[in-house]
């Protein structure tokens with residue numbers, strides 16, 4: 001077997017991490033971050049779908065706002081997944097995982113602009129609640145990096161919620 005063949009056959013291995021957070025705590029935080037990653041990815045897709053399909057006089061502002069959202073959320077997926085890897089765990093994003101574990105649904109591709117905005121507000125709010133719990137747990141377990149990452153994400157989502165809400169006038 002050549003060296004070139006060998007380097008293509010490296011399998012994931014148990015990663016020993018000695019950064020001051022014990023195995024069980026790293027596992028629990030990685031699991032919570034994985035749920036956030038899943039929903040963040042689903043919200044990327046949903047924001048994109050609404051970006052394409054929104055209609056009416058508010059087409060332009062919603063079209064542009066959702067574009068900003070899916071771009072930001074897509075980058076956030078990478079940050080969340082890389083944090084999970086740094087904790088010594090794989091980023092488990094399979095199609096089955098997304099469909100069975102995700103709490104954000106994309107069951108309508110065409111609806112009113114108002115319903116789209118209301119749904120997006122609810123989805124961002126749900127993610128905030130999950131992130132707040134995870135941030136609290138991470139801090140309790142001494143994982144200030146995950147706590148910091150989630151604080152930044154919460155800042156973004158809360159601002160996004162304000163801006164989405166500002167579109168709805170009654």
Ligand SMILES: [Fe+2]
Nearest residue numbers: 051052063067
């Ligand atoms: Fe576009």
